[in-house]
Amino acid sequence: MNKQLKYSYIIGVILFCFPILGIAQEPIGDQEPAVKVIGTVTKDAIMLRWAANTPLAWKRANQYGYIIERKTIAIGEEILKEPIVKKLTVTPLVPKPMMEWEDFVNKNDNAAIAAQAIYGESFDVELEDGGNDIMSIINQAKALEQRFSFTLFAADQDYEVAKYAGLAYVDTEVKPNERYLYRIYTAIPSEKMKVKFGGVYLGLNDYRPLPEPQDFVGIFGDKNVMLSWNFTLLKREYTNYIIERSEDNGKTFNALEDVPIANLSEREKESSDRMFYIDTLPQNNKEYQYRLKGISPFGQIGPSSTVVSGKGTKKLQHNPAIQEAKLLADNSTARITWEFPEEGLESIVSFELNRSDLIKEGYKVVVPNISKETRSIEFKNLNVINYFTITAVGADGTRRVSFPQMVQPVDDTPPNNPYGLTGIIDSTGVVTLNWQANTESDFLGYRVFRANLENEEFTQITFRPTPQNKIIDTVNIKTLNAKVYYKVQAFDKRYNPSGFSEILMLRKPDIIPPTKPVFKSFKADNGVIALQWITSSSIDAAKTLVYRKEKGSDTPWVLVAEKNIPENKYNDTTAKPTITYLYTLVTMDESGLESEPVTPLSISLPDNKTKPEIDKFLALVNREEKKITLSWKYGVNNVVEYLLYRAEEETKPTLYKVFKEQEKRFFDINLRVNTKYTYILQAVFDSGTKSPFKQIEVTY
Structure with missing residues (x-):
């Protein structure tokens, strides 16, 4: 295996990748060492991905490996009091030996990146055009961080690479009616490093088909097209994309690149929510069709987006420009006035007036064949919102369009308040909201707001008004807030806002164990051991369980009492004098989840029989x-x-x-x-x- 990465593909990745690693991640040195885990569900298996979050933890985990533990938490509707624990790894998972990577590296560039980062004797990433000095300084200062970052980058691009790097596992021994809590921790000795474990809670009934990529659009130019889509909407679902092109009206599609397309320019601040790709067209005036597919962090390819089609055209040299779009006194007619350079008149045959309800799409020709000598026109029967453009039609059939101008008749009547808001939260935190649809003719869409407390300020969770009367949201169920609140507001095309709907409260599924109780005092006298404690502070805590066993014996703990909260006392009248007992407490919440037991108390009941006085x-x-x-x-x-x-x-x-x-x-x-x-x-x-x-x- 080469000691340095010299693949042209890898160099291309480095040119764009370092801004991501430097900006998108949290400062590496400020993080507490921990294992971060994600998971997904197929129809018959559960797929896991993980990684240590600091370079040093990653390096030591490569040596000592990862251990995967699965707890069966529920079977059907029943939550088990004693989860079924199974260790899925016979030996800790570590990266495959270097020799086993050889064939994989020869056919997979991401495998080459990961293998070089894990096993390479050096990790000098070479740049062209005088970049070597800069990269040399970076490599010398942050060699370990480079290895760590490049391995995680390669694993995110290819699930098979993640498995080779000891960072992925597929559990096929799962049942449809069971739910599992997976815990992944390192085998690093604690005296060398303490790394917090990570986990994920899943079951086969969490399976959801992958969604279609959203907002896929294309702008066709002279023998080129700029494709764009919103990647932030499905950022959790997809890390890479495949763009396919058809030249035979959609009968066959072929991928544009040999490797998937990844977003390598995302920044933490002032980042765009879109990805862009420019494709060169073989010829103008021929229709080409494009579609987009996403690839998940687990190597799964999602469904195709809507097809974008168009033709490349050689543009005219001059654009018309609307000078004024004025609403006349009748509140239903607009006068549009434009200008066009005199030197461009010879190349056009006419103008066209276009109108749309939306600023970026949906334009239709409403007045064709306008004389090229004309510079003003009136248009009647306006809609609620009107966007107008002027198109210059070239003698060769090409067109140049002006920037749009908006004309709005006066309208200050808001839509009706949304009503009938309902919703559910599933066990993974996916929220489905529905409400009754508005019927106004000028209706535009809804904005949805969310809060963790009923009386706190609500936060908008929609990027723009959505016309659908339903929405999918996700919430973190591993928090102390047991409830989440929603409300909806409607807007018309003039952006007149309605009032808010009634507030909807939804209760989150409970997967967080309650906090432990605390022993407060005890007394052993007159044949009774009296215990007193401070109950759990968890809101959903229901019972305190009291356990006892004889100190030094191999007998199991015995449940001697269940006390409903807020009870905090128990008198043990079954204890025998002169025997030393261990007592511990466990809190059980309303969902049957139990806290960790408290540190046991060692108590002995004295023999209070009267003894004679000294002779x-x-x-x-x-x-x-x-x-x-x-x-x-x-x-x-x-x-x-x-x-x-x-x-x-x-x-x-x-x-x-x-x-x-x-x-x-x-x-x-x-x-x-x-x-x-x-x-x-x-x-x-x-x-x-x-x-x-x-x-x-x-x-x-």
Whole structure:
């Protein structure tokens, strides 16, 4: 394999790709290492794509690999209390060995990019025309970032490349009535790097056919056509496009390029929502047809767009220009006045007046064969909105059109308020909204607004007024907001706005577990272990589950209580004295999702049976030897130690000495003359209980 990328295709990618990597991505150094995951559903499989989000995490994940874990969350309508967990990777997924890339690289440029980025000894991207010095500086400063960025770019262009790079997986062992939570995490040892796992929640019933590319248009010129389409509308669905051309009236279509077309000029700020492609036509005055297909990040090719057709023409040298489009006093007639250069009159035969309801399309000739000497004309029976253009018709049949001018009769009556707004949200966050259609003759379209809170300011989610009385939206269901709100407003062709529809509230599907409760206090006495906690702060939290097990045993956790929130106490009367128990808490929400368990408490119930007092406790003062001899006798079994407390004069007793159970005598030499001492003795048993205090007073 070559040590440097020298493919002409790759150089072309680099020329445009670096602005994307520098602007479209978030600053690489500011991100917390994590695995980012996306997924899609076919009719019989679930396809996954992922990547680490920082260069260093990506590099180490290439060495240690990725692990895919699947949890079966629901079967049919039932959410499982205990999800079925299956590890889909026997060994962590890593990029295929270098030798296995060889055949793939020879027939796939994206594979060459990824293989060189992963395994190349160096990664010097060469530019022509004196660009080498600049790229050399970039390569030396950001070699790892280049490898990381180029690998992700190549994987986005070709799903098979993503699989070779260890960044894709297809799960075919799925069932139509089940829903799965996929979790993908790295096998990087935690002492080397901590990388947050990523996940996606899908089921076969989430399958949706890929949509058609939107707003595909073409502008035909002299032996060329500029094709354009709105890529932002389907940015999540498609990363590449195929443009096909037909020269036989749509019987056969052929792709224009050997490789798919990618958007390599998107910027974070002031970016256009359109992609452009210029094709050279073999000849003028022949009709060519074009259509567009999208390619998803998973290598799936979507349906064709609407067909764009046209002919290349050699344009006239001069354009007419409308000087004035004036509404006359009757409010239904317009006078259009234009100019045309005298030197261009010999090349034209006439003018035409064109009218449309829209500024960019739909123009029809309303007055043909206007004398080329004429410069003004009146047009009656205006519509609500009128866009006029003047066309100069050339002697060779070619045409040049003026810029449009608008004429509007006075109209300040808004359309009726939209009503009957309804909607649903599916488990992936796709929202489908419907409402009753307006019937006004001058109706233009609707704007749709959304808010996360009913009382907050609504945000418009439509780019322009849409004529359909339905819309598809997507919301993030992995947030703390359980609801989303919508309202709709209608506009006529004069952009008179109606009032808003009634606000529609939709509840999001719940896939976020509740927060954990927190232990507040406990007490173990008189045969009862009393627990108290602070309940979960989640709005949809429903129950607190109390679990118990014996410390040190292999027995499973046992559910001992279910407390409906806001209850926050539980008294365990089944605990046995002298046995140490572990207690933990789990919150369950209204959807049956459970929080992580809290850190267990270790509690032992003391044996509160009354113990007899110590039989004898004596003190003997010996001033000559400067000591007090203490002795005692206690004829009770299971004593583990004795506690001796001492106080001087009127001070409070404090723990002075601790003796083993076989010790029965002590010499106190830490004394002061003419001081009164109080000694207190207490026995401690193996059950944790204690005997009553035995007290004596001694004057030294």
